[in-house]
Amino acid sequence: MRTKLVFVALLAFMVSPALSFGAGTVSGKITYTGTPAKQKPIDMSKEPSCAKQHTTPVTTETVVTGANNTLANVVVYISAGAPEESSAPAQAVTFTQKGCQYIPHVLAMHTGQELKVVNADQTSHNIHPLAKINREWNKSQPPGTPPLSEKFDKEEFVPVKCNVHPWMHGYFAVLKTSHYAISADNGTFSLPNLPPGKYTITAWQEDYGTQTQDVTISGSETKNVDFTFKAKPY
Amino acid sequence: MKSASKRLAANCALMLAMAVSCLAQEAHVGNLTGHATEGKKHYRRYCIGCHGPLGDGNGENAQWIDPKPRDFTAATFKCRSTPTGTLPTDQDLYNSVGRGFTNSNMPHWDALTDQNRIDLVAFIKTFSPRWQAEKAGDPIKVPAEPPVTMESITHGAELFQKMECWKCHGQQGRGDGPSAATLTDSKDNPIRPYNFAAGGDDSRFKCGVTNQDVYRIFMTGLDGTPMPSFADVIQPNDAWDLVHFLRTLQTNRHSRENEVLKAAGGKIPTKAPDANPPAQPENKGSGSGN
Numbered sequence: 436m437r438t439k440l441v442f443v444a445l446l447a448f449m450v451s452p453a454l455s456f457g458a459g460t461v462s463g464k465i466t467y468t469g470t471p472a473k474q475k476p477i478d479m480s481k482e483p484s485c486a487k488q489h490t491t492p493v494t495t496e497t498v499v500t501g502a503n504n505t506l507a508n509v510v511v512y513i514s515a516g517a518p519e520e521s522s523a524p525a526q527a528v529t530f531t532q533k534g535c536q537y538i539p540h541v542l543a544m545h546t547g548q549e550l551k552v553v554n555a556d557q558t559s560h561n562i563h564p565l566a567k568i569n570r571e572w573n574k575s576q577p578p579g580t581p582p583l584s585e586k587f588d589k590e591e592f593v594p595v596k597c598n599v600h601p602w603m604h605g606y607f608a609v610l611k612t613s614h615y616a617i618s619a620d621n622g623t624f625s626l627p628n629l630p631p632g633k634y635t636i637t638a639w640q641e642d643y644g645t646q647t648q649d650v651t652i653s654g655s656e657t658k659n660v661d662f663t664f665k666a667k668p669y
Numbered sequence: 670m671k672s673a674s675k676r677l678a679a680n681c682a683l684m685l686a687m688a689v690s691c692l693a694q695e696a697h698v699g700n701l702t703g704h705a706t707e708g709k710k711h712y713r714r715y716c717i718g719c720h721g722p723l724g725d726g727n728g729e730n731a732q733w734i735d736p737k738p739r740d741f742t743a744a745t746f747k748c749r750s751t752p753t754g755t756l757p758t759d760q761d762l763y764n765s766v767g768r769g770f771t772n773s774n775m776p777h778w779d780a781l782t783d784q785n786r787i788d789l790v791a792f793i794k795t796f797s798p799r800w801q802a803e804k805a806g807d808p809i810k811v812p813a814e815p816p817v818t819m820e821s822i823t824h825g826a827e828l829f830q831k832m833e834c835w836k837c838h839g840q841q842g843r844g845d846g847p848s849a850a851t852l853t854d855s856k857d858n859p860i861r862p863y864n865f866a867a868g869g870d871d872s873r874f875k876c877g878v879t880n881q882d883v884y885r886i887f888m889t890g891l892d893g894t895p896m897p898s899f900a901d902v903i904q905p906n907d908a909w910d911l912v913h914f915l916r917t918l919q920t921n922r923h924s925r926e927n928e929v930l931k932a933a934g935g936k937i938p939t940k941a942p943d944a945n946p947p948a949q950p951e952n953k954g955s956g957s958g959n
Binding site: 481558559561562563565567570571572573574575576577580583598599600601 | 743745753754755831832833836837847848851852853855890892893894895896897898899900901902
């Protein structure tokens with residue numbers, strides 16, 4: 436029985452080397468040098484229903500750092516070398532407005548993938564993606580209304596804002612690939628399931644811009660790719 | 670080498686085709702057909718000073734103007750009959766050219782002939798490739814207006830609260846709500862919410878003067894500005910109630926709405942606070958006795 440299983444596994448490995456078997460991983464850490472600008476405190480007193488949801492002071496999230504100079508909320512993705520993807524993932528991604536903040540602050544999605552926008556607050560928000568390549572739209576979402584369903588057709592980093600609550604800022608990272616990751620609080624990221632090949636990895640931070648590195652994956656190896664951004668003091 | 674020259678030839682053919690299709694851009698309203706080649710001549714005479722030779726709103730007068738002239742290269746327009754994020758119809762653009770924009774430097778171009786204006790619309794559509802790739806959105810349907818009644822106005826006033834229109838427009842519609850001072854348009858220029866109370870019988874909205882226009886403004890949203898679309902969250906009948914209430918904010922303007930309101934004593938009844946607790950249903954039955 437066991438030999439049979441091993442045989443089947445071996446067969447699968449040989450038949451589909453480009454699938455999960457024998458696939459490589461790119462992982463690494465995002466850090467910064469220098470001193471990042473101090474995040475500004477957010478005064479939500481004009482919106483008491485949101486202010487009371489926060490027990491600790493809320494700040495802007497333009498640059499989110501962790502211990503040992505790590506950077507969170509950096510979008511890392513395969514910008515070249517990945518095979519063309521014919522369709523977007525069927526699963527929707529969700530963007531939640533809670534406590535007059537965007538959760539997550541940076542949301543990555545595939546072109547054409549369904550985006551659900553949820554208002555979990557007791558106040559009206561307007562969702563206003565300031566798209567330049569995609570279409571700019573602006574919709575009101577009063578409390579208790581069902582999630583909005585939208586999608587973006589073209590690759591773009593779209594700033595999102597709520598005009599009613601001017602401190603609310605976020606980003607949609609619309610990508611042509613499903614090989615993407617957002618760096619965690621400790622700055623780490625991982626791009627698994629990469630078939631052998633030569634790739635360009637791009638890292639994007641909303642204030643610091645983009646960086647790229649080339650990497651070659653041969654077989655089921657894990658390549659380490661780190662990015663270091665130069666912090667802007669202002 | 671051969672393939673490079675072939676590619677060059679292909680690119681040239683593509684560019685030529687695009688240039689030709691740009692110049693062949695048309696616009697249609699009723700029996701009128703506008704031609705971009707004709708519109709270009711009028712544009713250079715009447716529009717270029719503000720909207721600029723590239724149509725990006727950076728004409729030589731633009732630095733003196735607030736609000737800024739429209740950037741046609743973005744193909745984002747305030748006054749549409751179509752849903753937010755979609756292109757306006759030719760009729761929408763044609764109406765805008767003829768109507769002008771109140772509280773701005775854009776005059777109403779009724780000195781131009783109908784043919785001049787539709788030619789201009791065709792030319793404006795050459796500034797963005799979106800006009801080649803996309804069709805105009807499907808216009809939002811405006812159902813027949815129900816009669817103006819005190820019930821309708823009262824319900825509209827409730828919607829004004831529920832939708833939080835007052836956050837920007839203020840409780841009296843004077844454009845002085847708590848968020849008003851922070852508003853910027855999509856190009857980060859400061860922008861003011863509409864002041865309903867300003868002006869008298871001559872007061873106009875940015876996108877028209879009729880009740881249908883008011884209905885359309887909040888259902889489509891004014892793209893490129895903080896004014897969002899409410900099409901997904903306001904039902905058609907409710908929308909008419911909101912229109913009737915908004916008219917009463919124009920206190921110095923003679924209207925059916927203001928007559929009905931005056932006949933009812935001039936005050937919109939507000940529900941007793943007990944009947945409408947301020948949105949904390951989860952506190953009910955908690956037994957705290959608060």
